Amino acid sequence: MHLTILHVSQPVDGGVARVVTDLVRGQRAAGHRVLVACPPEGRLAGQVAAAGAEPLDWPARRSPGPSVPAETGRLGRLVQAAAPDLVHLHSAKAGLAGRLAVRGRLPTVFQPHAWSFAAASGALATASTRWERYATRWATSVLCVSEQERLDGEAAGIAADFTVVPNGVDLRHYAPAERRAARLSLGLDLSEPLAVCVGRLCRQKGQDVLLASWPAVLRRVPTARLALVGGGPDAQALAAQARALPEPYRVTLTGDVADPRRWLAAADLVVLPSRWEGMALAPLEAMAMARPVLLSEVPGAREQLPPEHRASALVPSGDPASLTGALALALSDPLECARRGAEARAWVTARHDVRSVVARVSELYQKSINGGQSTPRVPAQI
The missing domain is CATH 3.40.50.2000 (Glycogen Phosphorylase B;)
Structure with a gap:
């Protein structure tokens, strides 16, 4: 009918x-x-x-x-x-x-x-x-x-x-892509550990918590870089918060991006420290592209992760110290990120088509x- x-x-x-x-x-x-x-x-x-x-x-x-x-x-x-x-x-x-x-x-x-x-x-x-x-x-x-x-x-x-x-997610649209090619197209260093946050720049998504944690991450992983991908009502406030970080703060705010796939492909880790969700879509898109994720434990987060990732990929919401430790641990081991990304793709393929x-x-x-x-x-x- x-x-x-x-x-x-x-x-x-x-x-x-x-x-x-x-x-x-x-x-x-x-x-x-x-x-x-x-x-x-x-x-x-x-x-x-x-x-x-x-x-x-x-x-x-x-x-x-x-x-x-x-x-x-x-x-x-x-x-x-x-x-x-x-x-x-x-x-x-x-x-x-x-x-x-x-x-x-x-x-x-x-x-x-x-x-x-x-x-x-x-x-x-x-x-x-x-x-x-x-x-x-x-x-x-x-x-x-x-x-x-x-x-x-x-x-x-x-x-x-x-x-x-x-x-x-559309598994054909969000398919694994070559990290090196994505980084070259974005003008990014091939060797720097890269964390990417894709989401509307607003209080819900918690980018302010991510920026608060970032100086401590750099003390442990000095070559790491962070990209905030998206636009939104908090864009100016977050840009000011980033500029106020100690130099070199190694943070890029891309602005509104019609298609985030190149940034997801370039990432070693995708992070979303939300304050609330139902089940966020960006982490599923990242995992479909074979990228591991780090999430705050809000509704939907635990359910969308492979069981073997939950201990290391979930942090309390609104807690910069916990976020720092998990981010630094992940970004210090890109090979482990790649391994977890492959597991994430298999999980999403089986459960979130x-x-x-x-x-x-x-x-x-x-x-x-x-x-x-x-x-x-x-x-x-x-």
Whole structure:
């Protein structure tokens, strides 16, 4: 059965945008009509159009605020005009406006891509948690990308029909590439140990913690180099933090990069010291390219790593000292990094192929349309 599927996404960059694009590509290949409502800025609208979807102009800010009523009204009109069989809402802002706009009148899949309350504290975290408990009545299914994300939702009192489908990557696109050629193309020294962090430059991804740890790493591995690959709201602050490090600080901020594969190929180690996640996509992309990763222990991190890597590849979130020790140990042994990278590629190939993700999401859609209820199941607890 061919469906009309409406994805709604804000953000329009980073891992969420790549997840949406991968789903669109797979769903179009299966013959479905796919529409994507998203803000016009950023790469997502162009990427989904290239993948065969119909982009719909939905101006929306990334954070909640006074613009929400207008954004919700605009989205409601788009839903009415599109007449989809199912709506798939990506991340907190689309989940907010989308559930208010649809209110269970259509089968609705909400995918948090990390819970909104994980990014907040105090009164805002309390309000976010209460909203998620209430709004789950308007989601036929809640799609989590890790078991830990599901458990955190349940612990917060969210009573939902949960399904867990771990993130996946296009193994043909993110294929192992020759390190030497990548470094030559980027003008990098062939012999320097290189750590690469790919991600939006923002508090969530923890690049400030990485920079705080870096001087101590250099004291142990003086020839090491660090590259922060990406753009974002904290770009200027992180650049200033890097410039304030003792010379020579050996840090490169690349700015926004459309395709990070050359940087992943050039790396000895890919590091992502996030403060919160659902299951970050960049580490899976790195492992698909046969590069080992070092992650903070946030939801999804342990599950996406080979079991034999977990002891050495996970550090406490927000802990520069632990990050220093693990970074220095890894960068001091590039041969071991290469060995672990080969194991990581085999792990991702077996468990995180995006084609399997598309198939499992398709099964969830059919369940939501055929068996799910689009009206409140039980009174939510606030």
